[in-house]
Amino acid sequence: MTIREHFNTRKKRVLTALLACALLAVASAFVSVRYEAVFLLTLACVLTAIVVMYLAVILGFRCPRCRGQWGYLAMYSGGVFSIRKDLRFCPYCGVEIDQALGVDSLQPHPGSMRPDE
Numbered sequence: 399m400t401i402r403e404h405f406n407t408r409k410k411r412v413l414t415a416l417l418a419c420a421l422l423a424v425a426s427a428f429v430s431v432r433y434e435a436v437f438l439l440t441l442a443c444v445l446t447a448i449v450v451m452y453l454a455v456i457l458g459f460r461c462p463r464c465r466g467q468w469g470y471l472a473m474y475s476g477g478v479f480s481i482r483k484d485l486r487f488c489p490y491c492g493v494e495i496d497q498a499l500g501v502d503s504l505q506p507h508p509g510s511m512r513p514d515e
């Protein structure tokens with residue numbers, strides 16, 4: 399598995415969770431017209447979606463090599479279920495994101511700037 403595939407899998411999981419929260423919120427909102435207590439479920443779904451999105455952006459997308467935060471870059475660019483296809487290197491450490499994940503394979507791109515140098 400490459401870093402790109404790793405991020406794409408995470409993005410699919412996050413968006414699937416958000417979609418499930420949205421669908422449940424809409425369904426419970428319709429039901430809450432008849433049964434007012436169900437509105438708490440609607441509220442819980444909306445709050446859950448906000449927390450899931452926040453945690454995904456802040457903690458969910460980290461470079462496996464340098465732990466650089468890819469949150470906004472991964473979530474708000476590219477396709478619905480994939481990161482931008484023209485992203486080839488980590489902007490923080492320069493590792494090629496199409497390399498297979500592994501300890502030895504996470505070498506930086508030549509000429510990249512690393513924070514520890």
Ligand SMILES: [Zn+2]
Nearest residue numbers: 461464488491
């Ligand atoms: Zn990195």
